[in-house]
Amino acid sequence: MIPPKPAARPDRVSLWRYLRLFRADILSAQPAKLYRAWMAEFRTPFFRSYLCNDPDLVRRVLQERPMDFPKSDRIGEGLRPLLGRSVFLTNGAEWQRQRRIIDPAFEGGRLRDTFPAMLAAGQAAAARLSPGACEIEAETSHAAADVIFRTLFSIPIEHELAAEVFREFRDHQRTQPILNLAAFVPLPRWMPRLHRRRTRATARRIRRLIVQLTEARAAEIAAGTAPGDLATKIMTTADPQNGARFDTAEMVDQVAIFFLAGHETSASALAWALYLLATHPEAQARCAAEAADFMADPTFARLKTLSFTRDVFRETLRLYPPVPMMVRETVRTETFRGRTVAPGAQVVLSPWHLHRHTRLWDAPDDFDPERFAGENGRACLRRAYIPFSAGPRVCTGAGFAMVEGPLLLACVLAEWHVAPVEGRTPVPVAHLTVRSRDGIYLSISPR
Secondary structure, three states, X not given: OOOOOOOOXXXXXXXXXXXXXXXXXXXXXXXXHHHOOOEEEEEOOOXXXXXXXXXXXXXXXXXXXXXXXXXXXXXXXXXXXXXXXXXXXXXXXXXXXXXXXXXXXXXXXXXXXHHHHHHHHHHHHHHHOOOEEXXXXXXXXXXXXXXXXXXXXXXXXXXXXXXXXXXXXXXXXXXXXXXXXXXXXXXXXXXXXXXXXXXHHHHHHHHHHHHHHHHHHHHHHHHOOOOOOHHHHHHOOOOOOOOOOOOHHHHHHXXXXXXXXXXXXXXXXXXXXHHHHHOXXXXXXXXXXXXXXXXXXXXXXXXXXXXXXXXXXXXXXXXXXXXXXXXXXXXXXXXXOXXXXXXXXXXXXXXXXXXXXXXXXXXXXXXXXXXXXXXXXXXXXXXXXXEOEOHHHOOOOHHHHHHHHHHHHXXXXXXXXEEEOOOOOOOEEEOXXXXXXXXXXXXXXXX
């Protein structure tokens, strides 16, 4: 069974029709030819965009010369009310300083420390499920949020503040368009950004709640009673170059992106993984066998026994990368595939198209967790697989996610069998992440 993907638009539409389609859903706004093109140019009255699927161009932008291709402020405009100047949106020296403080918290040794909290969240998620039809994205959102709060602040999702942040964040998502006007029109810095009133209001409420969590943790650190979780690690880490630490305002920005990136993206990937397993019973049976064995003695050292489950999660990230497109900007004249690209152009790197590129991957639309053992799969992992980006700006939590995903799948599949619901085939759309337009419904039964 071929997993669902959105229908592509006709090749030629007017600019304004394209902008309306793009604002509604990035994926279905794109023409089918992008799944085989090495590069495509898009023109607007204000700027040029270049979508790059050529692996050599992707490597140049992300790995070889990343500082020459900073993140574009155009896409970031819509996220600033919530994320402020978080590491996800900054560039240059500011971004480098933030990464020097944040990265040590996510080093390999720290993953072992966070494992018990992840396991507890996974077991709680399995316990919340019940037999019958279930909209699984709501469940995976709950589980992923629980992981974030347990690993970041050592509190479960049931904690009053954590539950309130989770509720407000769901409200914020419903108000948040994928693009702000500034994505298309070069507004002066002094001009208001025209964010929706409700978007600004929910962002303020979320940030106030995060301030409470951060200030409480700062007091615990001062008293010597703070738990050794990710928040404590980040707040007590000094920049090795100047000795400075994050103040409360800076920490609020970082916690906001940890929650957005760690909760929203994980929830998306887990939901699609469960759907893919529901529609591929043989793969589900293999994962369930691994899960039963692992959950008999669930330790960090035994995560390697979830090898096929890890490949399922990896293949899910290929087919449904949570962040479907990344946008960089040129700071000087470049040459892309013989074409001159002026300063200020937008460079779009699309994991969605790169991961399904017909000239790179064998059977790109198929669900095949074993593909990575073959020559084509191994080659594409190196050249055409970027669910977490790549190079210096690779997602800080990539290792975290590759532990969390297989572990939570094992927690669920050890206890529950999942099957598709007839007539409820999900249609992927992209807003903040790749989700289903009308939810992902599964039938759940005890194993």
